[in-house]
Amino acid sequence: MILGLLGILAALGLLMWLSFRGWSILLLAPAAALLAAFASGEPILAHLTQVYMTGGAGFLAQFFPLFLLGALFGKLMEDTGSVEVIARFMTEKLGTGRTILAVVLGGAIVTYGGVSLFVAIFVLVPMAQGLFRTANIPVRLMPAAIALGTMTFTMSALPGTPALQNAIPMPFFGTTPFAAPGLGIIAAAIMLAFGLWWLGRAEKAARRAGDGYHVSNEDIAVDDPNLRERATIASEFDPAELPHGRHSRTSPSFAIALLPLVVVIAVNLLMSVVVLPLLDTSFLAEEKWGATSLSAVGGVWAVVVALFVAIVTLIAFNKDRLPSLRESMDAGANASVLPAFSVASLVGFGAVIAALPAFAVVRDLVLSIGGGPLVSLAVATNILAALTGSASGGMTIALDALGETYMRLAGEYGIDPALLHRVAVMSAGTLDSLPHNGAVVTLLAVCGVTHKQSYLDIFMVAIVGAVIALAAVIVLGTVFGSF
Template sequence: MGLLGILLGLSLLIYLAFRGASILILAPIAGLVAAVFSREPLLASWTQTFMRNGADFVAQFFPLFLLGAVFGKLMEDSRSVAAIADFLTHKLGTGRAVLAVVLAGGIVTYGGVSLFVAIFVLVPMGTALFRAAGVPRRLMPAAVALGTSTFTMSAMPGTPAIQNAIPMPFFGTTPFAAPGLGVIASLVMLGFGLWWLTLRERAARRAGEGFEGAGAIAIRDDNADAAADDPLVRERASTAREFDPAEIHHSAEARAMPPIAIAALPIVVVIVVNLLMSFLVLPRMDTAFLSAPEWGGTSLAAVGGLWSVIVALSAAILTVIVLNLGRIPGLQATLTAGANASVLPILSVASLVGFGAIVAALPAFAVVRDWVVNIGGGPLVSLAVATNILAALTGSASGGLTIALDALGPTYMRLAAEIGMNPALMHRVAVIGAGTLDSLPHNGAVVTLLSVCGVTHKQGYLDIVMAAVVGALLALVAVIVLGTLVGSF
């Protein structure tokens, strides 16, 4: 009965979330459904298990959600993201329209700009570029997804994406965990995605298909506005990434784009400060005080990675503000919109975490845990399977990853210690695994991206699968094989 309750609760969560119901309401209800079948106390499951675990997630990761959303809004309203995209499109030209969009998305998201900010800025520029180059509109969602939702989210060493931060407290790692494997995985994702999109572009040209191919929906100039204001898009998007699309248009942009050097400097600051904090500053600090009860009885290994990203994003925010003083029409409105944009996403993901905590506390979950851990191929394979399945079911890489590590993290740390495996390797496998099957049709980022691009699932989803899912799966396999053979590097 316990397993039946888990399946019913999960099915209820997936079905109603797909129909646009709020995850804030669904998650506790689904968790309580699972608890009922295991005859667990309902009120205690809600207040002591669901709420405490959800609150722990907020306490641990809200600084990253907050700073990431504020930084992304500042980069949008200063038009720094637009300046970077414009620079790349002019340098590469219309002959490399797909590459320009992919690289622009990769640069800004690796520099800490939120996915949805990147989407709402890049798509209008990409539309103009694709139209001029005669590249089918239906390929644009896949090009944007490849640049913003693959290697810069899960593989590139040091990426400030929340998905890369989540394993750090569990494994005692840094944002630069397994850097060599991360670079290899990034090359696999980027190379495969570009190969596929080039193949599709050439096939379209041979068939005489232009920007508005056969069966394309009518062009709308307000696609971005409509997507940002769509309640269904908002509900799905807020569980997928760390920015509430509803805040996109709640502040004003600068009239002119800054010079490319000023636009790119904050991104450089994120990368450099993150690197310095991880390898030079924090290791030299005396942090023995963290073991005291008043500081949570923790250690630098548990919090150092989060501190590095927090300081890097804070430094980048100050850099954007200083470089654009007087240019952003309403700095207070921009900061407020950015801060507000972080609230619904973190509460949505925290609710998923609370649901996972109820399920993990049920006696029947021991059967699920044993099945996952005993999957053939070793701990890396079973960890990849666990994060893949949970990210796919929840439609959220961060939610699925946190649920998996909350339930199975200690088990994998024990297994790693027994066989001498570097936790950095598990970190990288877990993050890449969470960033594969999360891009299913119901994923909020996919729904938002297609809506903003003016492309239907039928027209554009296959290319998203190939560029964002298949490429990531190939990279995951490569990392598991290399990690098993030679370890972490």
């Protein structure tokens, strides 16, 4: 048993260290899984074909449509110029006097509407650079402003967000994308308020010190292939596909640019609350359909339909602004493949770890954490997201291993599964933003700054603010239940 525990720790350490150095997770995940199996004295080939592959394939079967449609939607929004129009509108309306707020809200609008994280980053950075230069704000604060708008409350707290993280708990807990909406809105407000307070404080301190906008002299290679490997487990979009496709020469109006984002949220809500509950889905209980239920698949269905309708709307209103629709769609589709398989590889790794005899010790240790199921769920998800550097990968591993246990405990403690959903999603979006996270590394590189210059501010807005919001949700959920 001790050797098995050491094998699990060694496998996690190897995965974390080499992934940070840019090794492909497609190679690391199975190698680390088999190392753990070997240390436990388990049959290696059986774990490879029957556990690792089954776990990864199960994840793809459930969530690949979200990767595909999410990446396609993001690419079309980028090629039509819609993301740029929305970001520019926010900056023009708020002005240079509220530069940080403009950057934060611009990122928040596009990501809450379903635009992939990396699409938003690569569009926002050039615009933010111009704003920060005009307002004479240190460029080192720019990554934190973009992170606050794109990587925090719109991904994990706001109800109905089509982000992959918000979809993953739905099959486990039978919930919808709008799980615990009141608590989610409160959490989002806390993250936004804390982040803006911290960045405003940092901006004032910089002005007092006479520290203005200046570009770093360090030569940071944005096209470093290692960045791509790190990035593919942090979002559903492969940044290598951004240059592909053909960008529109004309821009849509703000209303046309915003319309597809509104469609995503509206159709998502309509499907979750009205359409799906009215359908007769009793046929899903048949073996032909996997002997499942609407509660297990309805959430994914709602997001899939919402993204599909938004894509159709986007094409219909921008057909003259898509000089090569096929090229743009091909690039979007291709951008979904590597991230999907990378996260699936992490899930397969988690399946092997959970199947090892030594994992029972880890499970019992997690469940023995004081504070009840909500606290232990938060701790488990945070740890796995931190170790893997992936919110979606860490959360799926945690729920694959412990999801059924937490559903049972929810029944015993009288906890609404919707509360479990919101706590799990928010927990995945906290410690995943440690320095080795692919999105963090990419964001810093694109902004042209280093960890030393900018990571403290990212840590405060993306981790400290998120932890405060998570603690508030756990306390409020424990006292008042889900709302």
